[in-house]
Amino acid sequence: MTAIPVKRALISVSEKAGLVDLARTLAERGVEILSTGGSARALREAGIAVRDVSDLTGHPEMMDGRVKTLHPKVHGGLLALRDEHAADIAAHDIAPIDLLVVNLYPFEATVASGADEATCIENIDIGGPAMIRAAAKNQRFCCVVTDPEDYDALLAEMAANDGATTLPFRQRQSAIAYGRTAAYDAAVATWMARFEEVPRRIAAAGRLAQPLRYGENPHQGAAFYTDGSDRPGVATAKQHQGKALSYNNLGDTDAAVELVAEFDRPAVAIIKHANPCGVAVGETLAAAYGRAFDCDRTSAFGGIVALNGTLDEQTARAIAEIFTEVVIAPDATDAAKAVFAAKKNLRLLTTGTLPDPKAPRRAMKQVAGGWLVQDHDTGVLRPSALRVVTKRAPTDDQMRDLLFAWRVAKHVKSNAIVYARDGATVGIGAGQMSRLDSSRIAARKAEDVAEAIGLPHSAARDSVVASDAFFPFADGLLAAAEAGARAVIQPGGSMRDADVIAAADEAGLAMVFTDMRHFRH
Template sequence: MTDLHPVRRALISVSDKTGLIELATALSARGVELLSTGGSAKAMRDAGLAVKDVADITGFPEMMDGRVKTLHPNVHGGLLALRDNADHVAAMDEHGIGGIDLLVVNLYPFEATVAAGADYDTCIENIDIGGPAMIRAAAKNAAFVNVIVDVEDYDKLLGDMEQHDGATCPKFRRKLSQKAYARTAAYDAAVSNWMASQLDLVAPKRRAVAGELKQTLRYGENSHQKAAFYTDGSNRPGVATAVQLQGKELSYNNINDTDAAYELVAEFDPANGPACAIIKHANPCGVAVGATLTEAYQKAFDCDRTSAFGGIVALNQPLEADTAKKIVEIFTEVVIAPGASDEAKEIFASKKNLRLLLTDALPNPRTPIMAYKQVAGGLLVQDKDVGSVDVEDLKVVTKKAPTEQEMADLLFAWKVAKHVKSNAIVYVKDGATVGVGAGQMSRLDSANVAAAKAGRMAEELGLDESPAKGSAVASDAFFPFADGLLEAAAAGGKCVIQPGGSMRDEEVIAAADEAGLAMVFTGMRHFRH
């Protein structure tokens, strides 16, 4: 028997009617018999097409508000029967089961229903049962049956049928089968994870993870690694939902760094003023607030001009012309913002390699979502770090208390430290980072790195002294010894924010008092690995 199998009979039952009439018309023109249910059948009949109701071949009407309509041997036998198996063919003949060569189904919009914030019962009613059952049956029988679950495959189906005179080839059917199983797996993952969230299950026995391909990447972190970008269906504002207006294709590292940048800048409410974050290799090299977006960008850039070259710029307000002019003065990989003026777009248009990404909103830094990290043989799963502190959460532990301005800088530094790889030390002055020490093996080293960067900044800007003089210092975790704290003090730090909780807290507090520092404890740490 040839591997090419003609499409003579199709069952079409779709919730998304996009492209339905065009597909059905093309199939009908080839003499394909159309079977359908409910709204799909009505839409095709309204277009003048001949359609047979599934109820006519099952002998049962749709019932229970449409919950039961396709779960029947005359449907599943038509999908599962092996056409080259004599026993299967005999069973079809005996029971009057006609073969179904093509199944076109897209599922009830469960994910969209959940994303819209529907109540529990509405979400339950949008769990498709018959659709996944038919999809899995057809996909199992890919030797003979075509299964379409994406509108984007309609034209591909018609193209393969055109190429093979109304039949389809095995490679095409197998590709459809793989996509079909991936779709039902993703659908079941969405349902099971939603149910776990409804039950407040932190660690269900099994957790399914699924994604939809957004982009095949040229390579991964390095040129010898293959990579792709998948979306998770959450529609969280950011790099996954942004519209790219210009520039070459995003790379793996671009996407990773842009996500880090936008999540950081979202910590600063645009209602409180403009903010800018510049990221390099997933770490902030400069973060600032300002009276204008241009000022915020300049202050962030001045923190570490060397690292800012080829970096990622994230803004918490729409990009305008003045800021765009400053950004294009150096090479920048990506700019992401919640909008941009026409003038800013025109300025960027002259920089063909600069990617401009625009979103409709900032991500909410307090919205709990799941974070995943792969390890050998498994996944680590945790809540995303959405922790934050306000002034009233802080405990002054030194004899000296921070001034109002120092307290503002401490809270600013704490927000930034949350997004710096551990061990993290951040120096902040007047609403801008002036030194960032990231990813060192000891907190003392991080303090040294941050101080060195501040010193280099002074040289580049022609300052008389390091901008770390009089700065607020944040540490993402407690100081296990006084040495890191004293290094920050030697660099010019005047106040410190840290979680506290070390066995040597009293020793560290005493060292702070002796150095004339003000220090506050948060009771919360921000490790970031």
């Protein structure tokens, strides 16, 4: 049997949006409505006839509403196979339920609000998921709706089928329903995982934010899912103009905003293929953008620009001089928006605020047959933790640049080498198999900067250099010295540290060890 007339519906929802209109239309079609608690009250107040579930079961709601739908007459009505369980239906006076409309206690929102442990636990729904799973399993005879956004689709389905639902529609709704309960359980499991030292099992869930035209390449399908957290960034941003973001845009924009959030002073980061091609701080965002752009004018074309303050008109005009894919900032002035309005292909996003680089969160990477899970890199370097290991110590100005370069290196793919001077990168080497190659690439980039801005010498002269991991040999360090670097920040920890320190002393470098690395693969 494909088309099942909806004669009886059970409605129990936490989210009341659209509830009255849905129930009124069902009632007008002659559907008997069963309901519980607040849902029943809301419907009665709207003048809609409702039968209490407690009347159906013969048992009152109890334990502050914790027990109300966990009863054979409810689950029998949801699970009964009309063609196989007719005898049981008759023997136990089961009223088959053709439609279940349930959404769950707002556990995710309760956790996000910072509620205490007891409140979070009280918002773990038990009866709701049990009913949803029962109805979704019995898709041959029962239709389940878990999201208010599907109410119109349900009513259209019934209108097109003389008050019935078809099997393809019920199957679609069952898939949505199991996705909802899986995501709900994942949220609970993730919150509960703090009670285990290492969780025995992990669960991850997301909600479709938008289908994407394709993934990294046109032959790859893709979509963007949000995880329900309130971390500011690309997932929570408001898009003011421009076409939809692509898979690559989303990844690069996330990398950009996470980097720029590291700084308190006005800062700008320009990202290309998930790596920064220029980062700078300044007295103004316009000044910071200009210096970030100078670090690699070629790569900046078609890049992603992130700012850690309100985008103003002057900065917007500077950005608009070249083609830019995305600009993301906490806010933008009306004048800045007007500048970008003429750039129809530029996407402008505002986040309201910035992510906290120190906030703990989980990073997951899929591998064949499983997941690699780790704490996100929230390592923050305290200046007092630095160890000067060379005869010469950095000057105060060099120390400021070393700390700046170290923050940038955290966001550069390994092997990472970052040259910086006066609060701006002047050369970045990223993602090479050899640290020496990264040093040489960064040095060459510094020469390109000099040519672009008219310096008579490499922009790396009198710079500092940051390495995300230790120098295994002195060659990478010496390449930096040859490029003009005068101070180095690196984790230390190599078997050849003594050789590297000796080479630094011979070259007249100041070097500090962090005892912390920032691999980023």
